[in-house]
Amino acid sequence: MPAFNKILIANRGEIACRIQRTAQALGYRTVAVYSEADSQALHVQMADEAVNIGAAPVQQSYLNIPAILDAARRTGADAIHPGYGFLSENPDFARACRQANLTFIGPSVEAIELMGSKRLSKLAMLDAGVPCIAGYQGSAQDDTTLQREAERIGYPLMIKASAGGGGRGMRLVHQREHLLEHVRTARSEAQNAFGSDELILEQALIEPRHVEIQLFGDTHGHLIYLGERDCSIQRRHQKVIEEAPCPVMTPELRQAMGAAALRAGRAVTYVGAGTVEFLLDRNGRFYFLEMNTRLQVEHPVTELITGLDLVQLQLQIAAGQALPLTQEDVTLTGHAIEARLYAEDPAQGFLPQTGEVLRWEPAPGVRIDHGLCEGDTIGPFYDAMQGKIIAHGATREEARRKLLRAVQDTQLLGVTTNQRLLADLLTHPGFIGGDFTTGFIAEHFSVIARQPATDEQLALAAALFYHHSARPHPPGLAGWRNNASTPWTCRLEVNDQIHSVTAAALPLTTDGRHATFVLNGIRRRIAYHLDGDRLWLPGLALTNRTQPVANPQADAGSGTLKAPMDGAIVDVRVNAGERVSKGQLLLVLEAMKMEHPLTAGIDGIVKGVQVATGDQVRNRQVLLEIE
Incomplete structure (x- = not known):
């Protein structure tokens, strides 16, 4: 059977x-x-x-x-x-x-149990002779023990959730006075994400590369590795761009890392797809980080350079079949790079974003793994990653160039994404040269400004609002003329700023999804979505404010704290009548599996707290007021 x-x-x-x-x-x-x-x-x-x-x-x-x-x-x-x-x-x-x-x-229960605990897996790897980072992986979890062990390890150090991954329950601590604050947050996040608040401590390697080895084992005793992936481009300890092979890999280093990964797999008689993750320093020394007993998000880059379907291998192994290839059969061809498309706002500390998918048009010519449909609602309950854009080329530069074009050409309108940041990363000289570490985004993109509206975008927006308005007297656009020689003016809001736009009518045609226009003698085509006074262009949302509008509610700087996204309140730190200082932690909001601290925008006294722990809140909902 x-x-x-x-x-x-x-x-x-x-x-x-x-x-x-x-x-x-x-x-x-x-x-x-x-x-x-x-x-x-x-x-x-x-x-x-x-x-x-x-x-x-x-x-x-x-x-x-x-x-x-x-x-x-x-x-x-x-x-x-x-x-x-x-x-x-x-x-x-x-x-x-x-x-x-x-x-x-997937693998055996025993392998999942052991490797699912960073604490126990590290002990097992030390026994197996796999290089490990110095740290604390003991069973005692009280604050006193963690403080004592932190002093022994030294700062900076990493706090990590023993049971999880993906950056959840992970904190970098530079000074001892901040240890317990980060321990509390890491415990809470780990408990919510993984059902366990057990932590480990590790010496922090500053700006290493994150390199992982893909393993496959079958029930017949065969275990092989399929090369490596470099996953060093990260924010908040979560991967953003991955590639295979690693840009600084040598045949000797690949063989050494592969051998260490095989030792890790054999230590648990591994069956199925698994990944052994390492940190690699500039001197070529590598250290065990963790083993993921599952398929990885970034598995497509390995598929593209090996020509293998990793899901097919999983199914074959689960059905009791032997691996169809040996280690000698594994060949790596060309280069592949993957970019993760997140619904998040990099200009707001990568806060997850919610909203309706108004337009979804994946770029042609590359592989795009996604689960999106137009009309979907991206809510606060699940991970912010919406899809992955993956390109393969004969060389790393060819793969990078193809991926950049695909990132720029993919259209996701209705929710803020990290697309502009992805393009900026792919065009940065450090990335082009392959010279980067896990600190790359923090070093080169520590301040990420909101994308300003260009003159071209403002002119196009004004033309689209006019084009879709009822004639001859469009609401809110009275006085406009359907005459190229007659200028017209409107007021457009972008990122809370009002722009007065005066322009002559653009030569413009539209099918309701794309606009074709000529500006400064150059013909272009662009995706858009217009809903009343709200217009979405790639990477930009604009509102028609030609008609006077009511003053918006006060923001945090005037004492009103609003939810930056949909989510759940997991901690309320203050009560009505309490005096607070600017920057003081007031509430903790959990959204898309991460905790987000909300702080006071001014000094003052808490006038009222409108939420309690456990409440589900909506984006821009008033949570607390200070006077």
């Missing part, structure tokens, strides 16, 4: 879509699970069957093990692929799948 026939994907978004493409191409039936917020999502539409497993919060849906197992039972699924994130590295889930006679497409 076949090992399995129908696969339930216990995940959402782009990875659920990615897994289904391979599974369906191989003849498997697929089952999607979805929360109430994802009922119309692309991964649901792609699946042969789909089951609603609960409300939007992850604890009630994508982390709800009984609901997922029940969905498998009801649909007759006989295998489960966990994707990455959520339950992918949860040993209780893997154990529950096997107890329910479901094939878990």
Whole structure:
């Protein structure tokens, strides 16, 4: 009998879509699970069957093990692929799948359990002879012990959630007086994200490279590695751009890192796809960071340089088949680079953003893994990453050039994204030269300004507002003339600033999605979305303020603290009547799996607190007032 026939994907978004493409191409039936917020999502539409497993919060849906197992039972699924994130590295889930006679497409429970703990995995790696960073990985977790161990290790040091990854529960501490504050935040974030507040401490390597080795093992005792990936371009300890091969890799270093990764895998008799992550210093010394017992977000760059489908390998191994290649068969061809497309505002400290997907047009000519549909709502409940843009070339420069064009040509309107930052990173001389570390963004992009509106964008916006207005007297645009020789004026708001635009009518045609216009003798075509007085252009949102509008509400500088995004209040630090100082922590907001501290904009007395711990809040909702 076949090992399995129908696969339930216990995940959402782009990875659920990615897994289904391979599974369906191989003849498997697929089952999607979805929360109430994802009922119309692309991964649901792609699946042969789909089951609603609960409300939007992850604890009630994508982390709800009984609901997922029940969905498998009801649909007759006989295998489960966990994707990455959520339950992918949860040993209780893997154990529950096997107890329910479901094939878990991943490693053994024992491997997940050991490698899912940074504390226990580091102890195991030391025993296996894998180079490790100095630190504390003991079981005692009280503040006194952590303070004592921090003094022994020395500053700067890293606090890390033992159970997790993705930058959650991770804090860099430069001075001892800040240790306990960061410990508290890391514990809280780790508990919320992974269900465990256990921490480890490590000596901080300042500005190393982050290089990882892709492993694959089968049930027949074979274990190989598929080269490496450089994941050094990060913000908040989360990856932004990844590539393969690593720009500074040598054959000797690759062999040494590969051998260390194999030792790590053999220490747990590893089966399936796994990644051993290392920190690499400028002297070529490398240190074990962690092992991820799952498929990685950045797996496409390995697929493009090896010609292998890593999901297909996972399915073959889970079905009991032997690896179809040996270490000697592994070849690396060309270069691949991946950019992660996040719904976030780099100018606001990378705050996650929510909103409706008004326009989604992936660029042609490259691989784009995503789970987006026009009309989707990007909410506060899940990760900010919306997709990945991946380019392959014969050389690194060819791959970089293709990726840059694709990043610039991909259109996601309706929500703020990191696209401009991605383009700036790809054109930075340090990145072009391959000379970067994990501190690259902090060093070169410590201040990220909002994108200002160009004269061309303002002129185009004015022309589009006019073009779509009712004639002959468009509301809010009285006095405009449909005559190229007659100038007209409007007031456009961009990033809270009003621009008075006086221009002659542009030669312009539109199909309602794209505008073709001629400005200064140059013909261009651009995507846009217009909804009443609100216009979205690539990387920019504008509002028609030609008619007088009411004064906006006071901002934080005048004492009113508003939510910077949709999310949940996880901590309230002050009470009404309490005196506070500018910069003092008032509230902590959790959104898209990260905690965001909200501070006072002025000195004063708390007039009122409008929220409590556990409240769900909307973007721009008033949370607290100071007078």
